[in-house]
Amino acid sequence: MTKFTSDRLLLFGATGDLSRRMLLPSLCALDAEGLLDPDIQIIATARSEMDDQAFRNFARESLEQFLAPERRGGMATFLNRLFYQQLDANDPEGYKALAAKVGEPKQGLSIFLSTAPSLFEPTIRGLEQNGLAGPNVRIALEKPLGIDLASSKVINDAVASAFPEDRIFRIDHYLGKETVQNLIALRFANLMFEPLWNAAHIDHVQITVSETVGLESRVGYYDDSGALRDMVQNHMLQLLALVAMEPPVSYEATTVRDEKVKVLRSLRQIKAEETVTGQYRAGAINGEAVPGYDEELGKPSDTETFVAIKAHIDNWRWQGVPFYMRTGKRMPKRTTEVVVQFRDVPHSIFSGRGARTVPNRLVISLQPDENITLSLMAKMPGLDREGFGLRAIPLAISMPDAFAGPQRRIAYERLWLDLIEGDQTLFVRRDEVEAQWEWIDAIRATWEEHRIEPKTYTAGSWGPSAAIALAERDGVTWHE
Structure with missing residues (x-):
């Protein structure tokens, strides 16, 4: 594998929402800290007609809206790195002008595709035919990578026809989050956890990704996708893999x-009774009335906006340990967290003194705040004349407070740098994507076979009551 650092970036979908909110602000923040090559050039492309200056004005407005003022140092210098070339991805002739705009990089080119998957194939073909897929070119692909295993293979085959696997960077932005990387550090840099990280000491694991928002601007995409494809197939399965993988x-x-x-x-194939789907109806979020999914969509739909799953990993380490996953829109609060519930002590020496032990619990929060909390049993202060008192107390690490100085970064900042430098550790390999889709397709097949349809739940609640029962049947309560 040839190592090179890219000095040209080519951003497709440059006028889209992801570009405005995340991609351009991330690049500007990196540039303000001197983390980008001083000679780097960023060529943006989209269907909109504009020249370099018009795009720079567009970028300035995006940065002023989505990037904190203290992170915009030298914004004028960054804006001067931006160039623009209008392109209809389906027009083969347009790629000649794009290639001319990109020019000849001194070291290498990194391409970021933030476009609809339907445009991947013609884009790859246009790049290859115009000299933009050579050995010094890398390509990053933003999700979704298909709607099932078959369509994913079509996309991957199209990309692989021009780029080898070591130059393909499939993005799951969760992997760029500091706390996700801290999960790896927590497991493998601390002796106290890894000996206990198995079925003998862990009762179950919970993974929750909840959103308070509804459809917003994603009406067309989301109704074709649903919660299972949108969140479980990528973000949640990546979190599960990091929690469960061997060292x-x-x-x-x-x-x-x-x-x-x-x-x-x-991953064991899911049974019908191990999954619950839901769709929100009108309710209230933070005291404000919100419409139901069908009202937002403007028509009836059987797309799920909530899914809960009881998953099992059939290997030596995790045999018998359930992994409860749930995700949904219009939930009471926005949160992403992993909960590792340890087993209770095998024998309590304090029971004869009236004390009750509570199993230790590790909570790794990714958003909205990045925290790690471990509950420990401690003695309550007192002379114990009424009995020996125990209480669970939290040992909490707030990531922003624990490390004074470093700013809270956008996840895409690390991903941009890794793409530029060619580090694939936090990107998803093809066999991962296809293993994920294979499991997800089997769940959808189970839904169809058993005619499982979304149960309604009120916006502002934690989903259908059946999702609560899914865990409570095993004596488990969802962490909220």
């Missing part, structure tokens, strides 16, 4: 991804 030999792209794919291939 890699080193923190390198190949070894980390080898271990993740082993977990994904060990």
Whole structure:
């Protein structure tokens, strides 16, 4: 694999929402800190007709809206790095002008596709035919990568026809979050956790990704996708793989991804009674009335906006440990967290003194705040004349407070840098994507076979009551 640092960036979908909110602000923040090559050029492309200056004005408005003022240092210098070339991705002739605009990089070119998957194939063909897919070119692909295993293979085959796997960077932006990387550090840099990280000591694991928003601007995409494809197939399965994987030999792209794919291939096929789907109806979020999904969509739909799953990993480490996953829109609060519930002590020496032990619990919060909390049993202050008192107390680490100085970064900042430098550790390999889709397709087939349709739930609640029962049947309560 040829190592090079890119000095040209080519951004497709440059006028889209992701570009405005995340991609351009991330690049500007990196540039303000001197983390981009001083000679780097960023060529933006989209269907909109504008020249370089018009795009720079567009970018300035985006940065003023979505990037904190203290992170915009030298914004004028960054804006001067931006160039624009209008392109209809389906027009083969347009790629000649795009290639001329990109020019000849001194070291290498990194391409970021933030476009609809239907445009991937003609885009790859246009790039290849116009000299933009050579050995010094990398390509990053933003999700969704298909709607099932078959369509994913079509996309991956199209990309692989022009780019080898070591130059393909499939993005799951959750992997760029600091706390997700801290999950790896927590497991493999601390002796106290790894000996306990198995079925003998862990009762169950919960993974929750909840959103307060509804459809917003994603009406067309979301109704064709649903919660299972939108969140479980990528973000949640990646979190599960990081929690469950074996220790890699080193923190390198190949070894980390080898271990993740082993977990994904060990997932047991879901039974009908191990999954619950839902769709929100009108309710209230933070005291404000919100419409139901069908009202927002403007028509009836059987697309799920909520899904809960009881998953099992059939391997030595995790046999018998359920992984409860749930995600939904219009939930009471926005949160992403992993809860590792340890088993209780095998024998309490304090029971004869009236004390009750509570199993330890590790909570890793990704959003809205990045925190790690471990509940420990401690003695309550007192002379114990009424009995020996125990209480669970939190040992909490707030990531922003624990490390004074570093700013809270946008996840795409790290991903941009890794793309530019060619580090694939935090990107998803093809066999991971396909293992994820294979499991997801089997769930959808189960839904169809058993005619499982979304149950309604009120916006502002934690989903259908059946999702609560899914866990409570095992004596488990969702962490809220």
